Amino acid sequence: MATVVVAGTVTYLVSSGSDATTSASGKPSPGQVRQYALRDMTAGTAAKKVAGLPAASTEPFSLLGVTWDKPRSELRGTVRVRTRDAASGRWSGWREVEPETEDAPDAREGAARGSRGGTSGLWVGPSNGVEVRVTGHGRTLPAGLRVDLVDPGKGTVGSGTSRPRAAGEGGTDARLAAAADPIDSPAPGDSSSATPEPSAPAGEEPTPSESPTTATTATPTPTATTAAPSERTTAATAVTAPKPAMVSRAAWGADESLVKDPPEYDTSVKAVFVHHSDTGNSYTCAEAPSVVRSIFLYHVKSEGWNDIGYNFLVDKCGTVYEGRGGGVDRPVHGAHTYGFNTDTAGIAVLGTYTNANETPAGVAPTQAALNGVAKVAAWKLGLTGVDPAGKTTLTSMAPNGTGGKYPYGEKVSFYTISGHRDGFATACPGAQLYAKLGAIRTAAKALTTPAVAVTLTGATNVGGRYYTKSSVTVGWKPVEGATYEVRVDGTVAATPAAGASSAALTLQPGTHSVVVHAKYSDGSTADSPASTVVADVTKPVFATPPALALRRATVNTTAVPVTLGWKATDNALLTSVKATSPAAKTFAGTTTSWAATAKPGAAQTWSLTAADAAGNTAASGISRSVALMPEGQSTRTGTWKKTTNSSYLGGYGLYSGSKGASASWTFTGRSAGLVVKRQSNVGAVVVYVDGAKVGTLDTRASKLAYRQLIWTRSWSASGKHTIKVVVAGTSGRPIVCIDGIAYMR
Numbered sequence: 001m002a003t004v005v006v007a008g009t010v011t012y013l014v015s016s017g018s019d020a021t022t023s024a025s026g027k028p029s030p031g032q033v034r035q036y037a038l039r040d041m042t043a044g045t046a047a048k049k050v051a052g053l054p055a056a057s058t059e060p061f062s063l064l065g066v067t068w069d070k071p072r073s074e075l076r077g078t079v080r081v082r083t084r085d086a087a088s089g090r091w092s093g094w095r096e097v098e099p100e101t102e103d104a105p106d107a108r109e110g111a112a113r114g115s116r117g118g119t120s121g122l123w124v125g126p127s128n129g130v131e132v133r134v135t136g137h138g139r140t141l142p143a144g145l146r147v148d149l150v151d152p153g154k155g156t157v158g159s160g161t162s163r164p165r166a167a168g169e170g171g172t173d174a175r176l177a178a179a180a181d182p183i184d185s186p187a188p189g190d191s192s193s194a195t196p197e198p199s200a201p202a203g204e205e206p207t208p209s210e211s212p213t214t215a216t217t218a219t220p221t222p223t224a225t226t227a228a229p230s231e232r233t234t235a236a237t238a239v240t241a242p243k244p245a246m247v248s249r250a251a252w253g254a255d256e257s258l259v260k261d262p263p264e265y266d267t268s269v270k271a272v273f274v275h276h277s278d279t280g281n282s283y284t285c286a287e288a289p290s291v292v293r294s295i296f297l298y299h300v301k302s303e304g305w306n307d308i309g310y311n312f313l314v315d316k317c318g319t320v321y322e323g324r325g326g327g328v329d330r331p332v333h334g335a336h337t338y339g340f341n342t343d344t345a346g347i348a349v350l351g352t353y354t355n356a357n358e359t360p361a362g363v364a365p366t367q368a369a370l371n372g373v374a375k376v377a378a379w380k381l382g383l384t385g386v387d388p389a390g391k392t393t394l395t396s397m398a399p400n401g402t403g404g405k406y407p408y409g410e411k412v413s414f415y416t417i418s419g420h421r422d423g424f425a426t427a428c429p430g431a432q433l434y435a436k437l438g439a440i441r442t443a444a445k446a447l448t449t450p451a452v453a454v455t456l457t458g459a460t461n462v463g464g465r466y467y468t469k470s471s472v473t474v475g476w477k478p479v480e481g482a483t484y485e486v487r488v489d490g491t492v493a494a495t496p497a498a499g500a501s502s503a504a505l506t507l508q509p510g511t512h513s514v515v516v517h518a519k520y521s522d523g524s525t526a527d528s529p530a531s532t533v534v535a536d537v538t539k540p541v542f543a544t545p546p547a548l549a550l551r552r553a554t555v556n557t558t559a560v561p562v563t564l565g566w567k568a569t570d571n572a573l574l575t576s577v578k579a580t581s582p583a584a585k586t587f588a589g590t591t592t593s594w595a596a597t598a599k600p601g602a603a604q605t606w607s608l609t610a611a612d613a614a615g616n617t618a619a620s621g622i623s624r625s626v627a628l629m630p631e632g633q634s635t636r637t638g639t640w641k642k643t644t645n646s647s648y649l650g651g652y653g654l655y656s657g658s659k660g661a662s663a664s665w666t667f668t669g670r671s672a673g674l675v676v677k678r679q680s681n682v683g684a685v686v687v688y689v690d691g692a693k694v695g696t697l698d699t700r701a702s703k704l705a706y707r708q709l710i711w712t713r714s715w716s717a718s719g720k721h722t723i724k725v726v727v728a729g730t731s732g733r734p735i736v737c738i739d740g741i742a743y744m745r
Contacts, residue, residue, distance in 0.1 A: 031153035031255065031293055033301040034059055038066070038132060038145040049077075049136035051145050057129050060086060061149035063279065063294035066097060066134060067118035067302050069144030072402050075099040077136035079119050081147075084129030091129070096360050097122050098278055100426070105305055105335035115304035117142060120278035121150065123291050148302040152290040155253025240451040240526065241378035241388075241444070246312070246320040246328065252289040254296055254308075254325070261306045263326025264333040266343045268384045270392045271416045272377045273337045274437060275310065275348040276429040281363050283350065288315035291350050292323075299335075309335035311345040312376050318368030320376050323348075329383060339398030339406060340414075340423040345380050347373055353430030364432045370440055377417050378444035385451065388444035390416050394423075417441050450479055452518045452528035459533060460613050462573060466533040467613030468507065474514060475502040476528070481521035488512050507535035536572040536614035543567045544592075546608055548624045549714045550673040550742055551595065555707045557649060559597035560626045560742050567592050568610035568618075581607040581621070598626040600742070627667075628675075630740035634663040638727070647706035648739050653677055655737040659729025664688075666722045669743040673712035674725065677737035679704040683730025689713055690721055696728060699736055707739055718745055 036058075038051040066079050079097045084090065097119040132147045249256070283291050296308040310323040311334045323346070326332035336346025349369050354362035374388075381388050393411050398404025405424045406412055412423075419437055420428035455475040459466035466472065474486050474494075478501050486494040486503045489512050494503035505514070512535065516528040544567035553561035568577055574589035582604045585594065589610075598604055607621035630650040638661025644652045654663070655677075674687070678701035687694050697711050715721070727736055 031297045034149045049141045051134045053132040055131040063121045063150040065119045065121040067116040068142035071115040071117045080133045083124045083127040086126040086128045121298040123279040150294045152293040241382040241447045244375040266331040270343045272345045275420045276353045277348045281351045285317040310348040312347045314372035315350045316366045318372035337423045339396045339404040353433035355431045374443035378447040389441045449526040454528045485517045487515045538571045539616045539618045540570040540610035542620040550712045562598045564594040570612040573613040578609045600626045631738045637662045657735040661727045664724035667743045669745045670718040671714040672743035673709045675739040683733040684728040685725040688724040
């Protein structure tokens with residue numbers, strides 16, 4: 001409830017809603033939004049529709065905006081507000097707030113339940129009173145008009161409110177240019193400034209060539225995650241730039257519990273669009289985190305977006321802030337340039353940078369802000385090898401009829417650092433900031449150096465590490481006038497001659513870091529990403545030699561189921577174990593067994609070769625023979641009957657239902673197993689080994705199966721043993737059917 005003062009009387013205004021959030025402990029979480037519905041204030045004979053809110057006392061707020069029901073509907077009219085300063089109690093003059101539909105998510109996010117259209121947010125500083133007038137150009141205004149008052153809070157989250165998302169969560173990684181194949185890398189320009197300062201005459205305007213041009217229109221089938229070859233960024237060289245310092249989401253106080261959906265990712269970042277937040281210029285640099293937090297709350301809670309729309313924000317002091325979550329070094333799909341959010345990043349400069357004689361009036365961007373934009377643009381584009389002074393082709397993704405500047409599917413040529421107005425019919429980023437884009441491109445270009453991409457041959461790449469016995473050749477694509485050094489563990493190991501494109505290294509055993517260091521003709525330098533190379537001359541070891549044992553499965557006269565087990569180790573990385581006999585088969589280095597079959601009646605050699613990533617090998621093997629003793633070779637007591645069936649091992653089997661009847665086999669070997677017929681109505685036998693009872697074995701199974709090896713026993717060495725089975729006389733199913741034993745010598 002807010003107090004309203006009208007003609008000396010005190011009335012009360014009731015809020016139509018509040019998005020204040022609380023933590024699990026009941027304490028307010030960082031920031032809240034209160035909403036007040038605007039009322040119809042149109043006079044009976046007025047030619048224009050007017051809605052508004054009389055001057056009212058409110059809860060504290062620092063940023064405000066006017067929103068309406070349908071996110072893509074346009075407010076044709078003028079929005080004016082005035083606010084009361086919380087400290088002095090003075091009312092400000094009337095200020096205009098721009099209706100905006102161009103800073104917007106794509107259709108999926110923008111059409112989500114609760115999405116609304118809105119003006120830009122206006123930063124007014126700590127305030128406790130507001131008055132609003134919305135005057136239409138005609139007799140209509142959007143439905144559901146309200147004013148949203150944003151209190152940014154203190155930027156701290158109470159226990160239980162946060163749901164932080166890992167930077168690497170989900171999605172597709174951008175291709176890092178520095179890790180790609182060698183690319184033509186001409187030396188950078190003549191600029192020698194280590195931290196270039198964008199500069200341009202105060203009245204400089206972009207030349208006509210800086211405006212985007214429409215490419216030949218084809219029949220497009222654009223997608224949010226892929227680009228056709230003809231759309232790839234046209235950059236003269238892969239580039240890299242230092243990562244600027246930036247304020248993380250946690251540091252500026254993003255309440256991650258408000259972000260309901262995981263981030264979406266594109267395949268690359270081909271361009272950046274520069275914006276102004278159009279929130280006014282009255283903030284101080286100390287207040288900038290609160291401004292960022294307010295924009296986040298306005299985008300999420302007032303306009304219904306999933307997260308803040310911009311990927312990065314820069315304040316007037318040049319401080320860079322992480323925007324939309326998902327990882328600053330990843331191609332996070334933003335909500336900043338309607339129609340061209342795919343494969344781009346949005347950078348917003350806090351403030352309003354229209355001309356001074358425009359309404360609302362803007363100011364010139366500070367040099368520090370221009371430097372901040374140049375640094376983050378150069379770094380972000382450099383991650384995907386994009387020239388910050390180049391051009392690229394993007395495809396319009398704005399469905400026809402929804403306000404996009406270009407028809408859906410049209411291919412448009414842009415500078416890789418462009419202004420918001422290039423992609424949408426808007427004044428953003430303001431004439432005074434737009435005039436500086438050329439200087440920002442120049443400064444960003446001066447920050448970049450050609451990326452040194454390397455290849456390694458003579459070594460095996462496993463999971464990003466290279467393995468060799470001792471030698472490896474490092475290759476690169478040389479730049480004219482550049483000199484190169486190959487450094488191993490920080491020490492120069494090779495200084496190739498001018499123009500050389502490779503160097504051979506002989507490494508001592510151990511793990512090493514290999515870097516190619518380039519020095520260009522203008523004095524700038526660059527290093528390739530460090531490659532980890534493991535030099536290894538030690539052979540693998542069979543810590544457990546191969547051992548063969550019978551296994552439970554179906555037996556026939558030509559194949560007895562066996563398991564070959566082993567354990568191979570290596571001091572670096574074991575990559576494979578190969579069987580060479582009695583059959584050829586390759587296993588992963590982590591595999592320790594092989595379910596195979598042995599041919600009965602003859603000795604077989606079982607040979608293995610273990611190999612590590614460097615190519616070192618070790619071999620091991622054993623020789624074993626497997627034999628079958630059918631039921632007819634057993635010594636029996638009690639009553640046993642013969643059943644003839646070709647499914648038995650010898651063409652017949654023995655069965656008995658007499659409790660206590662027995663059959664025994666004596667053999668010399670190191671592994672043995674019992675072969676039986678299984679079905680649903682057979683019973684159990686008691687098993688004895690060398691005269692000692694070892695347990696009761698139920699031969700029942702749900703389905704009929706012949707020649708089943710269902711029990712095995714192994715010994716450490718070959719010896720003479722006796723296996724005996726005694727009919728247990730199972731109630732209701734006393735019969736058992738035996739088919740002999742299998743054993744291994």
